[in-house]
Amino acid sequence: MLETVPPASIPAELIAELRALLPPAALLTEPEALRPYECDALSNKRRTPEVVCLPETLEQIRAILRACHLRGVPVVARGAGTGLSGGALPVAGGVLLSLARFTRIQELDPVNRTARLEPGVRNLVVSQAAAPHGLYYAPDPSSQIACTIGGNVAENAGGVHCLKYGLTVHNVLGLKILTMEGDLLEIGGQALDGPGYDLLALFTGSEGLLGVIVEITVRLLPRPEDVTVLLAAFPTLAAAAATVSRILAGGIVPAGLELMDQLAVQASEDYVQAGYPRDAAAVLLCELDGCSAELEDETARLEDLLRAGGASSIQRARSPEERQRLWAGRKAAFPAAGRLAPDYYCMDGTIPRHRLAEVLEQIGRWSREYGLRVANVFHAGDGNLHPLILYDAARPGELERAEAFGARILELCVAAGGTITGEHGVGVEKLDAMCSQFGQAELAQFHRIKEAFDPGGLLNPGKAVPTLHRCAEWGAMHVHGGRLPFPELERF
Amino acid sequence: MTADLSRSLAERIRAAAREHKALRIEGSGSKRFYGRTPCGEPLEVSGHRGIVRYQPQELILTVRSGTPLAEVEAALAEHGQMLPFEPPYFGPGATIGGTVACGLSGPRRPYSGALRDFILGVSCINGRGEILRFGGEVVKNVAGFDAARLMAGALGTLGVLLEVTFKVLPRPACDLTLAFEMDAAKAIETLNRWAARPLPISAGSHHGGRLYLRLSGSEAGLAKARRELGGEALGPAADYWRSLREQTLDFFQDERPLWRLSLPPATPPLGLGHDADWYLDWGGAQRWFKSDLPAKRIQKRAADAGGHASCFRGGDRDAHVFHPLPAALLARHRRLKQAFDPAGILNPGRLYPEM
Ligand SMILES: Cc1cc2nc3c(=O)[nH]c(=O)nc-3n(C[C@H](O)[C@H](O)[C@H](O)COP(=O)(O)OP(=O)(O)OC[C@H]3O[C@@H](n4cnc5c(N)ncnc54)[C@H](O)[C@@H]3O)c2cc1C
Numbered sequence: 001m002l003e004t005v006p007p008a009s010i011p012a013e014l015i016a017e018l019r020a021l022l023p024p025a026a027l028l029t030e031p032e033a034l035r036p037y038e039c040d041a042l043s044n045k046r047r048t049p050e051v052v053c054l055p056e057t058l059e060q061i062r063a064i065l066r067a068c069h070l071r072g073v074p075v076v077a078r079g080a081g082t083g084l085s086g087g088a089l090p091v092a093g094g095v096l097l098s099l100a101r102f103t104r105i106q107e108l109d110p111v112n113r114t115a116r117l118e119p120g121v122r123n124l125v126v127s128q129a130a131a132p133h134g135l136y137y138a139p140d141p142s143s144q145i146a147c148t149i150g151g152n153v154a155e156n157a158g159g160v161h162c163l164k165y166g167l168t169v170h171n172v173l174g175l176k177i178l179t180m181e182g183d184l185l186e187i188g189g190q191a192l193d194g195p196g197y198d199l200l201a202l203f204t205g206s207e208g209l210l211g212v213i214v215e216i217t218v219r220l221l222p223r224p225e226d227v228t229v230l231l232a233a234f235p236t237l238a239a240a241a242a243t244v245s246r247i248l249a250g251g252i253v254p255a256g257l258e259l260m261d262q263l264a265v266q267a268s269e270d271y272v273q274a275g276y277p278r279d280a281a282a283v284l285l286c287e288l289d290g291c292s293a294e295l296e297d298e299t300a301r302l303e304d305l306l307r308a309g310g311a312s313s314i315q316r317a318r319s320p321e322e323r324q325r326l327w328a329g330r331k332a333a334f335p336a337a338g339r340l341a342p343d344y345y346c347m348d349g350t351i352p353r354h355r356l357a358e359v360l361e362q363i364g365r366w367s368r369e370y371g372l373r374v375a376n377v378f379h380a381g382d383g384n385l386h387p388l389i390l391y392d393a394a395r396p397g398e399l400e401r402a403e404a405f406g407a408r409i410l411e412l413c414v415a416a417g418g419t420i421t422g423e424h425g426v427g428v429e430k431l432d433a434m435c436s437q438f439g440q441a442e443l444a445q446f447h448r449i450k451e452a453f454d455p456g457g458l459l460n461p462g463k464a465v466p467t468l469h470r471c472a473e474w475g476a477m478h479v480h481g482g483r484l485p486f487p488e489l490e491r492f
Numbered sequence: 493m494t495a496d497l498s499r500s501l502a503e504r505i506r507a508a509a510r511e512h513k514a515l516r517i518e519g520s521g522s523k524r525f526y527g528r529t530p531c532g533e534p535l536e537v538s539g540h541r542g543i544v545r546y547q548p549q550e551l552i553l554t555v556r557s558g559t560p561l562a563e564v565e566a567a568l569a570e571h572g573q574m575l576p577f578e579p580p581y582f583g584p585g586a587t588i589g590g591t592v593a594c595g596l597s598g599p600r601r602p603y604s605g606a607l608r609d610f611i612l613g614v615s616c617i618n619g620r621g622e623i624l625r626f627g628g629e630v631v632k633n634v635a636g637f638d639a640a641r642l643m644a645g646a647l648g649t650l651g652v653l654l655e656v657t658f659k660v661l662p663r664p665a666c667d668l669t670l671a672f673e674m675d676a677a678k679a680i681e682t683l684n685r686w687a688a689r690p691l692p693i694s695a696g697s698h699h700g701g702r703l704y705l706r707l708s709g710s711e712a713g714l715a716k717a718r719r720e721l722g723g724e725a726l727g728p729a730a731d732y733w734r735s736l737r738e739q740t741l742d743f744f745q746d747e748r749p750l751w752r753l754s755l756p757p758a759t760p761p762l763g764l765g766h767d768a769d770w771y772l773d774w775g776g777a778q779r780w781f782k783s784d785l786p787a788k789r790i791q792k793r794a795a796d797a798g799g800h801a802s803c804f805r806g807g808d809r810d811a812h813v814f815h816p817l818p819a820a821l822l823a824r825h826r827r828l829k830q831a832f833d834p835a836g837i838l839n840p841g842r843l844y845p846e847m
Contacts, residue, residue, distance in 0.1 A: 111684055111758040135688065156634045167632065169641070170609050183820040190756035191799040192601065192777045195815040196825055196843070197650075198608055201641035205634045225690040249549035251572065251662040291690060294713035350630040352550055382632045422632035430635070437635050441622045445832070449637050452827035465636065 028052040049090035079151030085427025119150025135220035138165035156205030158423040163381040174217030224289035232311040233280035240282035241356035243309030257381030271336035274329030333377040341390035349413030350422035384422035435471035494542025506621030519590035522583025557589030576604040595645025599695035608644035616651035619833025664708035670723030696775040749807030755799035
């Protein structure tokens with residue numbers, strides 16, 4: 001099982017050992033210094049760590065892991081702490097291991113088109129460093145100014161362009177990993193594959209449960225020659241949603257295809273005035289890229305598809321400035337939604353694209369039922385929903401209502417043939433939802449995979465994979481009289 | 493023709509696990525030559541077949557493992573779609589299960605992605621005889637460890653595949669193959685220079701003093717690239733790339749062991765033998781080498797260049813055929829194998845002798 005019983009607090013001997021191993025500035029134990037580490041971007045779950053280590057060398061990381069391993073003390077790795085599922089939340093009696101000091105780009109190889117990075121390098125920095133060579137790093141999470149490449153690998157982060165260019169897992173070629181036992185594993189490198197099992201895939205998205213990622217080799221892509229951005233307004237949410245499938249079925253794979261509903265559009269307009277149509281029930285933002293000769297043709301076809309889908313108006317960005325303006329509306333959507341209510345809860349399920357309309361309608365009905373507004377702004381081309389449930393934590397019961405509503409949305413995603421998380425990970429947030437997606441046999445297999453890399457169960461314990469016991473309890477609550485949730489929905 | 497044999501296959505595996513009897517998983521046998529010598533009683537999976545779900549508008553396909561690859565590609569072609577990793581068949585009966593278990597990708601690989609990149613989910617039977625489902629039928633999914641992609645290239649040692657869900661893509665409107673006269677060093681340099689630019693490249697190879705380049709896209713896009721790059725247009729282009737992928741070119745008709753080297757693409761020619769013994773694919777990232785040299789020598793050279801080497805065909809199939817793993821990594825491979833197949837009954841020794 002993942003949950004070993006850790007000591008209630010860190011043994012004093014271990015703290016003394018860490019003090020001997022690390023320079024003074026690399027060990028935090030004072031309450032004020034620890035506070036920034038008490039949560040990630042899922043800020044309603046907090047725990048102040050007892051100790052934060054900020055090592056600067058690989059050998060220091062190895063020594064920390066070995067010392068903790070010997071004493072059976074858990075370790076939680078942390079990048080920038082922008083995770084949205086509590087993955088970097090400290091655990092009781094555990095050490096928080098920050099990779100923030102590992103910010104070097106070790107090598108940028110424009111000929112082989114790869115970059116070798118320390119785990120604390122920020123996502124955007126990679127593309128900036130590659131830009132002089134006409135290259136870039138494709139995965140571009142909205143948090144790319146802040147989040148680290150190590151955290152991206154641990155979460156298999158996506159972005160607005162992953163419809164065409166893939167997630168982190170499609171863009172990582174090599175990893176160096178330190179296991180809890182202190183062994184260094186080198187997987188892949190600059191070649192397109194490595195010998196043995198595909199551990200690159202296994203480690204990508206493993207949420208810090210299998211090993212500490214200490215080096216990442218990513219592939220870089222040539223910047224597209226040309227880019228077109230279209231913004232289409234729709235009279236109904238359902239029409240916008242249905243047009244998403246129509247575009248892909250039409251043989252077009254856009255670089256990005258985002259949907260915003262009316263509430264999201266209006267909030268964004270109030271905030272940045274990007275010129276979005278405030279009266280539209282929904283808009284689709286669609287980016288095409290490729291060589292100029294090809295693009296003109298494709299754009300014309302896209303416009304036809306948008307019109308056939310019922311678009312009432314289409315704006316086309318003709319200059320880089322206009323492109324930026326159209327994207328600014330989308331990029332501001334999250335902070336803008338933050339102005340609509342004191343708090344919001346961002347969900348992250350994925351569903352088959354052809355069910356977008358029906359699932360969004362159901363979320364709308366529940367929104368009225370729960371008395372909580374929902375703004376939708378999401379990666380429609382991937383079917384990756386991000387309903388933002390607006391609430392006010394200061395009002396008694398509202399947070400609980402928002403959480404209950406969110407859990408129901410995730411179950412709906414599973415019932416529609418989708419998943420409880422498209423890119424934000426399970427962390428501590430979606431442990432119960434995991435029980436609705438996986439059966440006992442799969443969960444047991446996940447635990448055995450964990451044990452293969454971390455036999456003591458010390459790396460990020462209690463995250464990502466629920467115990468069978470927890471799911472048994474969850475199941476007892478959810479399956480009444482053998483009936484699954486949403487019997488009315490066809491199951492895949 | 494469709495049939496669901498999941499239950500009986502799981503029953504066979506449970507029985508074998510109880511008796512600690514090794515099973516040799518068999519599709520059509522088209523890739524029997526690949527990996528180490530199979531051992532154990534045959535477990536036939538080719539009867540478990542049929543396309544379970546294909547939604548062209550979703551660009552997603554779920555198929556049973558025994559389904560012939562040819563049947564799948566024909567179904568996709570009807571809707572103008574394709575498996576973008578251009579998998580080799582190595583025999584008319586090649587099944588989806590064998591294709592995924594071997595994890596091989598064709599010439600399009602560096603430009604579109606590998607087989608594992610297009611796997612969205614699998615269902616499989618582990619060595620305990622449990623039917624497990626990982627991943628799903630959506631393109632973005634980070635719930636649970638990615639055990640689905642882990643099956644790609646595992647040669648059946650972690651589980652018997654039952655179903656695989658792929659992301660598929662629209663077929664490009666046109667293809668054009670160009671040939672250029674130059675030596676290997678120049679070809680490697682050229683292919684990598686082109687790959688760093690936004691050109692519609694979908695394959696690049698070199699042999700016998702000629703660089704071959706395939707462009708895929710719209711007519712207008714290809715015409716423009718062609719004007720820029722020059723070169724001589726090759727006749728029915730599909731035939732060349734198919735012969736390279738299927739290893740039916742004259743180069744591959746040879747008694748000597750055939751080595752596959754996977755390298756950083758811009759690695760200069762490695763020497764070791766004559767130029768004529770090398771065939772470059774994947775824009776330089778995959779190189780075929782015919783040689784009687786000792787494995788250690790070839791593998792050392794590949795590792796020094798930042799890659800690895802496996803004996804793809806011929807040679808001693810009872811020895812190591814894949815690049816040996818460092819001790820710490822091998823230890824994790826063995827533990828992972830035990831995590832899925834504690835009795836060690838699924839294709840034992842097919843990948844590495846130690847597991
Ligand atoms: C405003 C905002 C927008 C966002 N937009 C997107 C988006 O578009 N797409 C998307 O995918 N995500 C998005 N995210 C989520 C988040 O940014 C990503 O999950 C990101 O990958 C986390 O990186 P981090 O460095 O902050 O990791 P952290 O939050 O510090 O850690 C995340 C997890 O990774 C583990 N971890 C971190 N570093 C390592 C390491 N070196 N080795 C092992 N484990 C490690 C941690 O233990 C934890 O489980 C967004 C977040 C915010 C706040």
